[in-house]
Amino acid sequence: MAYNSLRDFLRRLEEEGQLLRIKEEVSLEPDVRTIACAATKSATGPAILFEKLRGYPDKQIAMNVHGSWANHALSLEMPKHTPVKAQFFEILRRWDRYPLKPKRITNAPVKQVILKDDFSLFKELPLFRVNPMDGGFYLSKACVAARDPEDPSNQNVGMYRMQVKDHKRLGIQISAQHDLAIFLRKAEEINQPLRVAVSISNDPSVPFVAVSPLKYNEDEYSMMGAIRGEALETVASEHGDLDVPAHAEIVIEGAITPRKRFIEGPFAEYPGSYSTSMMQVEIEVDTITRRRDTLIFENLYTGEPWTEIDYLQGLNTCATIYKQMKADFAEVEAVNAMYTHGYCTIISAKMRFGGFAKTLGCRLLSTPHGVTYPKIIIIVDEDVDPFDLNQVIWAMTVRFRPERDLVIIPNAPASTLDPAHLVRGLGTKIIIDAARPAYPDIPLSDAASVVIPTGVPFWIEEIQKRMAKP
Amino acid sequence: MICPRCDDATAFQFFESPEKGAWELYRCPRCFFVWRSTEEEEVIRPDLYDPDFKLNDERIRQMSDKPPIPPLRRQK
Numbered sequence: 001m002a003y004n005s006l007r008d009f010l011r012r013l014e015e016e017g018q019l020l021r022i023k024e025e026v027s028l029e030p031d032v033r034t035i036a037c038a039a040t041k042s043a044t045g046p047a048i049l050f051e052k053l054r055g056y057p058d059k060q061i062a063m064n065v066h067g068s069w070a071n072h073a074l075s076l077e078m079p080k081h082t083p084v085k086a087q088f089f090e091i092l093r094r095w096d097r098y099p100l101k102p103k104r105i106t107n108a109p110v111k112q113v114i115l116k117d118d119f120s121l122f123k124e125l126p127l128f129r130v131n132p133m134d135g136g137f138y139l140s141k142a143c144v145a146a147r148d149p150e151d152p153s154n155q156n157v158g159m160y161r162m163q164v165k166d167h168k169r170l171g172i173q174i175s176a177q178h179d180l181a182i183f184l185r186k187a188e189e190i191n192q193p194l195r196v197a198v199s200i201s202n203d204p205s206v207p208f209v210a211v212s213p214l215k216y217n218e219d220e221y222s223m224m225g226a227i228r229g230e231a232l233e234t235v236a237s238e239h240g241d242l243d244v245p246a247h248a249e250i251v252i253e254g255a256i257t258p259r260k261r262f263i264e265g266p267f268a269e270y271p272g273s274y275s276t277s278m279m280q281v282e283i284e285v286d287t288i289t290r291r292r293d294t295l296i297f298e299n300l301y302t303g304e305p306w307t308e309i310d311y312l313q314g315l316n317t318c319a320t321i322y323k324q325m326k327a328d329f330a331e332v333e334a335v336n337a338m339y340t341h342g343y344c345t346i347i348s349a350k351m352r353f354g355g356f357a358k359t360l361g362c363r364l365l366s367t368p369h370g371v372t373y374p375k376i377i378i379i380v381d382e383d384v385d386p387f388d389l390n391q392v393i394w395a396m397t398v399r400f401r402p403e404r405d406l407v408i409i410p411n412a413p414a415s416t417l418d419p420a421h422l423v424r425g426l427g428t429k430i431i432i433d434a435a436r437p438a439y440p441d442i443p444l445s446d447a448a449s450v451v452i453p454t455g456v457p458f459w460i461e462e463i464q465k466r467m468a469k470p
Numbered sequence: 471m472i473c474p475r476c477d478d479a480t481a482f483q484f485f486e487s488p489e490k491g492a493w494e495l496y497r498c499p500r501c502f503f504v505w506r507s508t509e510e511e512e513v514i515r516p517d518l519y520d521p522d523f524k525l526n527d528e529r530i531r532q533m534s535d536k537p538p539i540p541p542l543r544r545q546k
Contacts, residue, residue: 029509054508055487122485122495129506132513133523135475136504165502166484176537189543261535263501266523277525280534416536 002077002228003203005109005247006298006361010049010062011074011398016080018046018071023074027050027234028128034156036063036301039288040308049296055304061124062298066204067308072315075204076227084315088255088334091227091319100225110199110234112292116238119288120167124250124295125200127164131268135277136171137161141300142252143210144172146198147241149186155243156180157220159210161267162198168285170254171264173275175416176425177372179216184281192257195240196283200458201249201298205232212316231287238287254285265324269314270341272304273419305340314338317369321345324367329360336386341371344420346386349379358407361431365412372413375420377431383449384434395434399444403435473498474505474516476525501525 003009013019020039026032032050036457039048045068050061054384066072070080073087082090121127127137139162148154156179163171174181187194205224214220221243224232234243237253244251261279269275300308315338322335331350339345357379364370364377380386380395407430414427415470421427435441471482478500485495493508505514512518 027508029513055492056491057489087518118486123488129509129513132510133520136502163502171502174537181537185540189540191542259539259540263525263530263533274523277529277533280536307540317523407515429481 002205002230003075004233005203006062006065006155006201006249006296009065009204010296012048013047013065013071014073016070016074018044018068018074020046020048022048022050025054026050027054028126030132032061032063032128033130033301037303037307039064040067040301040303040306042066045071045311053126056126058294060294060296061128062201063301064133064175064308065298066208066312068311072311075208083465085334085385088315088318088387091315092322093221094227095319095323097226099222100229101219101222101226101232102243102340104243105111105246108233109291110244110246110248110251111235111289113288113290114238115288115290116286117275121170121252121285121288122167122293124288124290125164125295128299130299130301131274131303133274134267135263135265136165139170139198139200139299140302141207141298142200143202143206143245144180145199146180146183146194146389147240147242148183149190149192149194152241154217155219155221156183157206157210159207159367159451161269162283163264163267165262165282168254170252170283170285171280172196172256172283173264173267173280174325175372175411176462177368184462186333188258189272191258193258193284195237195242195255197237197240197242197244197251198252198254198283199245199248199250199407200252201296202245203228203232203247206245206248207312208316211313213320213367215368221452238289244289248456249297250288250290252283252285253287253289254283256281256283264416268302269417270302270305270307270309271343271415271417272302273417275417276424304422309341311337313341317342321364321367321369322326325360325363328363331356331382332360333382334386337369337374341415343415344378345370345374346378346380348382348384348386349435350382351435351438354438355433356438357405357433357435358431361407361433365409365429372415372425375414375418375427375429377429378433379431379433381435392434396432399405399436400432400434401437404441407431407433471496472516473501473503474514474519475503475523476501476530477516501530 073082213316264280265277
């Protein structure tokens with residue numbers, strides 16, 4: 001049975017020993033960030049529920065909800081010790097259930113309270129500064145729904161950072177490569193506001209799919225259904241006929257003001273560094289709908305990797321790229337795009353012929369995610385597990401010939417958040433062909449790899465079993 | 471009140487904690503910086519704010535639009 005809400009999932013995490021309740025009173029700064037950061041660095045990576053916040057008697061904060069492989073496995077209703085690669089293949093299996101369309105209901109918990117005039121985002125949410133030099137208090141795990149102004153049947157849900165600037169005003173970062181930027185451009189070309197609905201504190205499939213780089217016309221809500229195995233229940237927004245998750249804790253509705261930009265940022269992002277401040281769009285908020293109970297505000301700590309964001313946008317990014325590449329090249333075996341949101345992406349595949357690794361590297365760069373994020377692309381043979389960095393480095397050390405196998409692509413589109421580039425949004429990519437040369441390329445002089453004895457898998461299990469006995 | 475980030479002198483209190491007396495929030499109308507009275511001194515004191523993160527007119531002028539504003543579509 002799929003989780004219906006964040007509350008359902010927190011209950012499961014607690015049953016599995018993956019939730020820590022902080023019962024004593026905490027300050028919003030610096031206690032919440034300090035404890036959330038510590039959770040990401042601890043061995044088991046539990047979610048944290050802050051029960052008593054100084055200044056907010058009726059609010060709680062949940063952090064690090066997806067922030068370990070154990071939590072990630074549990075979010076997929078798998079045993080908490082499921083290996084990463086097994087989680088990857090399970091996600092691929094569920095991907096094939098797409099589309100499982102959402103079910104729109106009318107009586108939703110998120111509509112228990114509807115506020116249209118007299119409200120303040122600072123009263124409704126226990127907002128806090130995630131990192132000390134952030135330019136404000138941010139929503140860092142909120143999911144934004146919007147519709148294509150020219151084709152309203154195309155609805156998008158994505159996760160965007162939002163800076164709460166005033167009682168009813170949000171800054172939002174929309175990067176050019178994101179689907180929402182296409183909607184915004186269309187709205188701005190005709191000088192129309194773009195309606196958005198921002199859902200916070202959702203069942204774990206919602207943020208999981210919201211950060212997945214699906215294709216422009218693919219429906220995130222239908223993919224959430226596929227991942228959960230049951231249709232996601234949605235409800236109509238008060239304005240703009242958007243779908244919002246029915247079991248969210250709170251939904252903020254408003255419209256992006258067209259053709260205006262305002263100071264936004266900086267914000268500490270997933271590369272472990274602060275973004276710059278830029279002129280970005282704003283949302284004028286006009287409606288809030290929420291549950292009546294004590295609100296649980298789910299937010300996300302970002303800092304030096306690994307933190308929750310690396311888990312949250314790890315395997316779904318791998319799965320999306322895998323599916324998009326596999327559709328063209330059956331040789332692709334697995335994709336690991338987990339490092340800094342795919343800045344380093346490793347692809348394992350059978351080599352069809354000499355130079356084929358370069359073909360695969362270029363295909364990666366033409367996927368929606370690959371256009372900007374990948375900077376270091378490593379191609380390995382099908383016998384190398386891209387999730388096992390020992391094997392990947394081994395392949396690079398013994399199969400990669402820098403004079404023949406290194407491709408450098410200068411001045412290519414890049415992530416604006418990468419602190420290494422001289423020009424934000426423009427960078428150099430490298431493809432490292434760490435696969436064995438295939439015909440007609442010149443074979444390695446010592447090409448015969450040592451074969452692992454056939455009985456080894458049996459004996460690995462046998463050794464574990466015998467060692468486990470007292 | 472002086473904005474710790476851009477030193478604008480017209481920053482003002484705009485919210486106080488729902489549980490009275492815990493803290494107040496301030497905001498700057500020029501750079502939209504928001505801060506809580508109980509935050510670390512390096513965040514709320516103008517003289518201690520990291521110079522790399524300070525904003526002034528020149529820095530604000532140099533900020534680029536993200537995403538850029540497209541031309542208006544011509545009416546047919």
